[in-house]
Amino acid sequence: SYELTQPPSVSVSPGQTASITCSGDKLGDKYACWYQQKPGQSPVLVIYQDSKRPSGIPERFSGSNSGNTATLTISGTQAMDEADYYCQAWDSILVVFGGGTKLTVL
Amino acid sequence: EVQLVESGGGLVQPGGSLRLSCAASGFTFSSYWMHWVRQAPGKGLVWVSRINSDGSSTSYADSVKGRFTISRDNAKNTLYLQMNSLRAEDTAVYYCARVHYYGSGSYAVDYWGQGTLVTVSS
Numbered sequence: 001s002y003e004l005t006q007p008p009s010v011s012v013s014p015g016q017t018a019s020i021t022c023s024g025d026k027l028g029d030k031y032a033c034w035y036q037q038k039p040g041q042s043p044v045l046v047i048y049q050d051s052k053r054p055s056g057i058p059e060r061f062s063g064s065n066s067g068n069t070a071t072l073t074i075s076g077t078q079a080m081d082e083a084d085y086y087c088q089a090w091d092s093i094l095v096v097f098g099g100g101t102k103l104t105v106l
Numbered sequence: 107e108v109q110l111v112e113s114g115g116g117l118v119q120p121g122g123s124l125r126l127s128c129a130a131s132g133f134t135f136s137s138y139w140m141h142w143v144r145q146a147p148g149k150g151l152v153w154v155s156r157i158n159s160d161g162s163s164t165s166y167a168d169s170v171k172g173r174f175t176i177s178r179d180n181a182k183n184t185l186y187l188q189m190n191s192l193r194a195e196d197t198a199v200y201y202c203a204r205v206h207y208y209g210s211g212s213y214a215v216d217y218w219g220q221g222t223l224v225t226v227s228s
Contacts, residue, residue: 001168033214035151042201042221043151048214086151090213094165095141095153 002091004098011104018074020101022087025068032070033088034063036081037100043086047072079105108132108217110202115222122192122226128185128202128219136160136180139205141215142187144198144224154200155187170196192226199223 004024012018022032032050035043045054047063050070060075070089074081082105087098114126128140142154155166155176164176175188185202202219 031212035215037151042218043215044218045214045216048216049208049210049212052208054216084150088151088214093156094167095143095156095215097143097151097153100150 002089002094002096004087004089004096006085006087006098006101008099009102009104011106012074012077014079014105015076018077018081018103018105020072020074020085020087020103022070022072022098023068024070024089024096027068027070027089028066030065030089032063032065034061034070034072035086035088036083037086038083046085074103077103077105081105108204110204110217110219112200112202112219112222115200115224117225117227118192119228120193120226123188123190124192124224126187126189126200126202126222126224128187130183130185130202130204133204135178135183140178140185141203141205142176142185143201143203143215143218144196145201145221146195146198149198152198156205157185189224192224194226197224197226 034047037043050065051063062073086100109131111129141156157176161178173191177186199221201221203215204217206216
């Protein structure tokens with residue numbers, strides 16, 4: 001079965017750029033999505049189709065996907081961005097999630 | 107406004123059964139594929155099952171295959187998950203999720219319910 005691997009945690013200082021990676025075999029041949037989940041809340045889609053932002057998602061969120069790695073980048077990270085982030089791709093018609101990355105803003 | 111409201115969660119003994127429901131509103135339910143995703147306490151998101159728009163095609167994660175059944179009633183705008191032979195490891199918050207097609211072969215979950223907690227314990 002297809003697997004996606006994320007680092008368990010990433011730390012960033014306020015105002016700096018945070019990068020969260022997601023690795024999978026030939027992931028660049030698939031579309032990657034990213035979800036943000038804050039404690040006690042449901043996930044929220046922040047990036048779809050590798051690099052597109054849904055309406056209402058701040059411009060500081062961006063994404064890329066090439067080779068075996070997709071990357072979520074948060075520019076000018078704010079305290080409100082502290083959350084768990086999950087990448088997601090499709091293995092045929094099945095959904096695959098990465099294990100999640102806890103982003104700490106300190 | 108799109109809304110997905112899950113219900114039916116609770117405490118059940120190992121080996122027991124539970125039926126989750128997800129009431130959809132604010133969109134044409136019969137046009138969308140729907141999924142169930144679960145999250146064990148303190149753990150990550152795990153895909154459980156999916157159903158196509160008319161209910162004719164379903165898929166399951168290996169961990170639930172043969173025990174869980176996904177279904178839908180498009181007349182009632184409701185998605186279901188029948189869970190049998192429940193195990194302790196099925197304990198999780200279960201989310202109902204809508205998949206949107208963005209074109210060019212791109213799909214993503216654009217709406218999630220608030221989740222319903224299923225606890226399997228004696």
